Amino acid sequence: MAINRKEEFTDTDQELSMLAKAMSHPARIAILRVLAIRRTCICGEIVDVLPLAQATVSQHLKELLTAGLIKGAIDGKKSCYCINWDTLQAFNTTFNTLFGDLETAGGNQNCC
Amino acid sequence: MAINRKEEFTDTDQELSMLAKAMSHPARIAILRVLAIRRTCICGEIVDVLPLAQATVSQHLKELLTAGLIKGAIDGKKSCYCINWDTLQAFNTTFNTLFGDLETAGGNQNCC
């Protein structure tokens, strides 16, 4: 059992769920937060800020990279990460498209 | 190993990651989509629409319920679900707060 059925859903829903999954751990949210606030490349200090071992942080960074939410570059001895604003904005747009404008659509009536 | 370190992050980041996690499977996105488009309670038809066994769909529904993204009510023989717009809007707001307005902040310069 536990065969993968994810591919049987639409491309859009797979894409959205992949991005959501990338943000489904507080450590990765925390990393995004640091990068977003500084708006520049961050090298190394990420490990100091998180309550996780270096290997674990590296693993989380890799997941954010794979999802396309951050970009990375090797800069001499250190590595350097920053937010991929394009992907992030795409996520935001797709999410907003999914549910429409909750306010104006007048669909706030709850039926249960 | 694999001790849970999630509680060592801020409440906000835990909350955001929980909601993201709830949306981290295309089946759950698909369910939200059906409920959001119809804007009324849906009973049963969800199972017909998804490529998953009834037990699996029920499990996904429970996860969306636990996350607070949907509400459910038992209506006779059937069960009835609808979107919890309050939670959904809260997620949207928190997400937007996290990254600010990407357009106007002028932070779109990429450094790597």
Next chain:
DNA sequence: ATTATATATCGTAAATATACGATATATAAT
């Protein structure tokens, strides 16, 4: 009362995620 139908829950197998120590790699400093 019996039967049919809808949904939830239980049990469980397989897959994936989380976490970290140990180690590899690669540059910088001496």
Next chain:
DNA sequence: ATTATATATCGTATATTTACGATATATAAT
């Protein structure tokens, strides 16, 4: 050349998720 430092990768233990068949539960229909 040697040493120190930063980061990535490997191996692995444990936890969680995904998926479904079987079964329980609860109402509706006959």
